[in-house]
Amino acid sequence: MDGFLDLLSLPAVQRSAIGLLIAAVGLPIVGVFIIGLDIIAVRFAMMHVALLGIAVGLLAGLDPMLCGLAACALAGAGVAPLARRPTGLPGAMGLLMTFAIAAALLVLSVSGVNATGAFELLWGSILATREIDLIVLGALTVVVHVLFWRWRRQLALLLFDRELALCSGVAAGPLLLALLVVVAVAIGASIRLTGALLVDALTILPALGARNLGRSLRSMVLWAVVLGVVGNTAGFAVALLIDQPPGPVLVLVAGTLTLLTYLIPEGARDAIDPGSRTDRGGDPVAAGQRVWQH
Numbered sequence: 001m002d003g004f005l006d007l008l009s010l011p012a013v014q015r016s017a018i019g020l021l022i023a024a025v026g027l028p029i030v031g032v033f034i035i036g037l038d039i040i041a042v043r044f045a046m047m048h049v050a051l052l053g054i055a056v057g058l059l060a061g062l063d064p065m066l067c068g069l070a071a072c073a074l075a076g077a078g079v080a081p082l083a084r085r086p087t088g089l090p091g092a093m094g095l096l097m098t099f100a101i102a103a104a105l106l107v108l109s110v111s112g113v114n115a116t117g118a119f120e121l122l123w124g125s126i127l128a129t130r131e132i133d134l135i136v137l138g139a140l141t142v143v144v145h146v147l148f149w150r151w152r153r154q155l156a157l158l159l160f161d162r163e164l165a166l167c168s169g170v171a172a173g174p175l176l177l178a179l180l181v182v183v184a185v186a187i188g189a190s191i192r193l194t195g196a197l198l199v200d201a202l203t204i205l206p207a208l209g210a211r212n213l214g215r216s217l218r219s220m221v222l223w224a225v226v227l228g229v230v231g232n233t234a235g236f237a238v239a240l241l242i243d244q245p246p247g248p249v250l251v252l253v254a255g256t257l258t259l260l261t262y263l264i265p266e267g268a269r270d271a272i273d274p275g276s277r278t279d280r281g282g283d284p285v286a287a288g289q290r291v292w293q294h
Contacts (some may be wrong), residue, residue, distance in 0.1 A: 010129050016246070019129040019137055019193055020232040023202050026141030028224035029148055030186040031207030032217070033179050036159030037089055045093040046187035048100035050074040053188075055107040069136065069188045080177040085160075089180075104252045110251050112224050126193050126236070126246045140189055146180060151175060156217045157208030198247045205254040206231060210257060214263035231257050244261070 007013050034042055053071025057064035075096055082092035093129040132271040148155065158172055158179075165172045206227040207220070214220030236255035239246040 004237075004241055012129070013240070015131070015134060016126045018228060018234060019134055020126065020236055020250075022134065022137045022141055023190065024192060024206075024228035024232040025187055025225055027143045027190060027202040028210070028228035029144050029204035029221050030183055031205070032210065032220050033155075033159075033183055034203060035211060037179065037183075039089045039093055039183070040204060041090060041093055041097075042183060043187050043203070045097040045100065046075065046184050048074050048097050048104060049184070050188050051193055052100045052104035052107065055104050055111070057110040059107060063132075064132075065188075065192055068191070069185055070179065072184040072188035073181050076180040076182075080173070080180050082177055125195070126250075129193065131189060133189075137189055138192075140182075140186060142281070143289050144186070145180060146281075147178060151206075151217065155179075155293075157171035159217065159241045169235075177185050194247045196213070199252050201231070201235070201247075201251040201254040202228070203257045205251075209258040209261040212264065227254075227257055227261075 034040060039225045041248035049071050050068035053068035054064040055064075056071070057067030060067070077167035079089065079092040079096055082087050082095075084093065091101070129191060152163070154170045157168055157170050157176055162172055162176075165175075186203065194201055206224045209227045210220045213223045231254035232250065234245055235250035238253060242249075253267055
């Protein structure tokens with residue numbers, strides 16, 4: 001226990017803990033957006049886009065991770081107009097992923113930039129969290145909460161049915177654009193903490209667990225944040241106690257929590273979060289059914 005407390009006194013560990021706590025408050029909400037938009041594969045596309053941004057940053061002598069975040073934001077805005085195409089957002093993400101990795105490899109080859117260094121930045125390291133990373137995460141978390149709580153009812157309609165949202169007077173185009181930019185930047189920010197292959201622990205897994213517990217968009221978001229905070233806190237503490245890399249431990253803890261939500265009987269779920277036609281904030285809800293459909 002003394003060794004554990006000694007670790008907590010280290011500045012790098014403190015920054016990591018703060019970063020994970022901030023991420024737990026904001027990024028699981030992004031996971032709810034990802035599930036609602038049916039773009040779970042977005043993390044792969046943004047991983048490739050981030051690599052392209054990192055390559056450009058290394059070539060230009062700029063901060064690689066900030067360039068990666070900028071590239072993710074531009075990519076998120078760029079795919080928004082393709083949402084209404086027959087292939088929808090999943091098709092747009094596949095196209096983006098293919099182009100981004102090809103462009104990244106071409107930039108690395110033409111510029112002579114060390115490809116190994118560029119790829120290493122994608123693997124991330126929680127213990128390498130910098131103050132600028134905390135600032136970016138904090139700003140992103142504020143934006144995510146403002147976006148959700150300010151336009152919660154419009155988002156509920158948009159995630160339920162885009163055509164219905166348009167017929168109801170919701171500015172679906174700008175709202176979808178904002179969602180995609182936020183999702184893209186959030187994925188890029190997560191890469192810095194856990195690495196590209198472990199992003200799910202901060203975004204998708206808490207949202208999947210929340211989907212099993214919540215009966216409205218509002219309750220899903222609240223459950224996602226709770227699961228995110230519990231998973232990140234417990235996972236990081238366990239990693240320090242057993243002296244193992246935090247990333248894989250975080251994924252295993254978050255995955256275990258999500259798995260437990262699948263084991264809860266349907267009746268018990270209703271008792272935890274009773275379904276109704278309308279929750280306290282007016283979000284459309286179908287008790288015992290999907291909160292949204294496409």
